[in-house]
Amino acid sequence: MRSFREYPKSAFVDPARMLRLQTQWLRQHLAYCQAASPFYRKFFQKHGIVPRAVTLENLADIPLTDKRCLERSNRDFIAVPQERIADIVLSSGTTGDPTQIVYTQRDLDRLAYNERQSMASCGIVAADRVLLTCTIDRCFVAGLAYYLGAKTIGAACIRNGLNSLESHAGIIKLMAPTVIVGVPSFLRKLGNYVEHKKISVASVKKLVCIGEPLRDKEMKPLAVTRDLEAVWKAKAYSTYSSSEMVTSFCECKSQNGGHLHPELAVAEIVDERGRRVSAGVPGELVVTPLGMEGMPLVRFRTGDISFMLEEPCACGRCSPRLGPILGRKKQMLKVKGTTVYPLAVFSALDALPEVSDYYLTVFAADALSDRLTVTVSLRGPCSLARISEVLTARLRVAPEVVVASEDDVRRVVYNPSLRKPVRFFDRRS
Numbered sequence: 001m002r003s004f005r006e007y008p009k010s011a012f013v014d015p016a017r018m019l020r021l022q023t024q025w026l027r028q029h030l031a032y033c034q035a036a037s038p039f040y041r042k043f044f045q046k047h048g049i050v051p052r053a054v055t056l057e058n059l060a061d062i063p064l065t066d067k068r069c070l071e072r073s074n075r076d077f078i079a080v081p082q083e084r085i086a087d088i089v090l091s092s093g094t095t096g097d098p099t100q101i102v103y104t105q106r107d108l109d110r111l112a113y114n115e116r117q118s119m120a121s122c123g124i125v126a127a128d129r130v131l132l133t134c135t136i137d138r139c140f141v142a143g144l145a146y147y148l149g150a151k152t153i154g155a156a157c158i159r160n161g162l163n164s165l166e167s168h169a170g171i172i173k174l175m176a177p178t179v180i181v182g183v184p185s186f187l188r189k190l191g192n193y194v195e196h197k198k199i200s201v202a203s204v205k206k207l208v209c210i211g212e213p214l215r216d217k218e219m220k221p222l223a224v225t226r227d228l229e230a231v232w233k234a235k236a237y238s239t240y241s242s243s244e245m246v247t248s249f250c251e252c253k254s255q256n257g258g259h260l261h262p263e264l265a266v267a268e269i270v271d272e273r274g275r276r277v278s279a280g281v282p283g284e285l286v287v288t289p290l291g292m293e294g295m296p297l298v299r300f301r302t303g304d305i306s307f308m309l310e311e312p313c314a315c316g317r318c319s320p321r322l323g324p325i326l327g328r329k330k331q332m333l334k335v336k337g338t339t340v341y342p343l344a345v346f347s348a349l350d351a352l353p354e355v356s357d358y359y360l361t362v363f364a365a366d367a368l369s370d371r372l373t374v375t376v377s378l379r380g381p382c383s384l385a386r387i388s389e390v391l392t393a394r395l396r397v398a399p400e401v402v403v404a405s406e407d408d409v410r411r412v413v414y415n416p417s418l419r420k421p422v423r424f425f426d427r428r429s
C-alpha cells in the first residue's frame with residue numbers, strides 16, 4: 001500500500017496534476033476497500049462498482065455511506081484482524097448506541113502526519129509549547145490527534161485536558177504556552193478568566209479552535225472570534241475533523257478556510273441527491289479518507305453543512321479549502337423558503353452583548369415552513385424590538401423572541417445529565 005509520507009507537499013501541487021494523483025490514490029483506496037472491508041466488498045458488488053473505472057468525476061455514482069450504515073453493520077466495516085487494531089474510539093450514534101471506530105498503527109501514523117501538516121500550516125514549530133484543553137482519553141480521538149501532531153512537529157505538549165478554568169490559568173502562569181488548542185467558547189471563557197485574574201497571556205500567539213466555527217458564510221470573523229483574538233492578543237485558526245473520517249481541514253496563516261490535504265482525502269460538497277455542487281455553494285460535506293486501514297470509508301456523509309473555497313490561497317497552497325460549518329444537515333430549518341441553521345442564530349445572538357444566554361426552539365408551522373422561537377435572558381436593558389431587528393437583519397427571517405430569567409434559561413440549557421450545553425430544541429415531529 002502507498003505510504004502517505006511520499007507526498008508531503010501535495011497541497012502545493014498544481015490542481016491538474018493533483019487531480020491525476022488523487023485519481024490514482026482514490027482507486028488504490030477503493031481496491032483496498034473491496035479486498036479488505038466486508039461491508040464494501042458486498043456494497044461494491046451490489047452497486048456494480050469497479051475501483052479501476054472510478055474517476056473523480058464519476059465518484060458521485062457510488063452511493064453515500066452514512067452513520068446509520070456504520071451503526072447497523074459496525075463489525076463489517078472493520079478491515080483488519082484483531083491483532084492489527086491499535087486503538088478503538090467511540091463516535092456518538094444516531095439512536096443512542098455509540099459506534100466503534102478502529103485504527104491500526106499505520107492509521108495513527110497517518111493521523112499524526114495529518115495533524116503535523118495542519119498545525120505546521122498555521123505556523124506551529126518545534127519551539128512551541130502547546131496547551132491541549134481537549135480530552136485525550138474517554139475514547140475520544142481529537143485530543144490524541146492534536147497530541148500526536150504537535151509531538152510529530154517536535155513541539156512540547158501540555159496535556160491539561162478537560163480541566164477547570166483555575167487549573168488552566170495555573171498552567172498558563174507556570175508554563176507560558178505559546179499555542180492553545182480548544183473549543184472557542186471555552187477559550188473565550190478562559191481568556192476572560194485569566195484577564196480577570198491578571199495573569200499574563202503574552203506568551204500565547206496562536207489558538208487552534210475545534211468543534212465550533214470561527215467565521216460566517218462570508219468568511220468574516222464571528223463575535224466569538226473577535227473576542228478571542230482581543231482577549232488573547234493571538235490569532236485564532238479553525239480546524240475541523242471527525243472520528244470517522246480522521247482527516248482534518250485546518251486554516252493556514254491566511255485564516256481563510258481549512259485546507260484539504262489531497263493525499264489524505266477526497267472531499268465533496270453535495271446536494272440532496274448526493275451530487276457535487278459548485279465552489280461557494282453550501283451543501284453536505286462528504287469525505288472519502290484515503291489510505292485508512294482499520295475502518296476504511298467511501299463517500300462518508302458527515303452531516304455537516306459547509307462550502308468549498310477554490311480560489312488560490314495567499315499561502316501558496318493550491319488545495320481547496322473548507323469553509324466554516326454552517327450547521328448540521330438534520331438541524332436545517334426552513335422558514336418561508338429561507339434556509340437557516342441554529343448555528344447562525346447562535347452567532348447572531350453572540351454578537352449582542354445585552355444577551356447573557358439563550359436557546360432556540362423550532363416548531364412545525366406547516367408542511368413547508370418551520371416556526372422559530374428564541375428564548376433569551378438579558379444582561380442589561382435591551383428591547384425585544386432591537387433583538388428582533390438584529391436577528392432579522394442577520395438571518396433574513398424573523399424568529400419570535402421571548403425573554404426569560406437567567407435561571408430559567410440556564411435550567412434548560414445546562415441539563416446535568418448531558419455532556420454539553422444544549423441550545424437547540426427540535427419540536428417539529
Ligand SMILES: [Zn+2]
Nearest residue numbers: 252254313315
Ligand atoms: Zn492557505
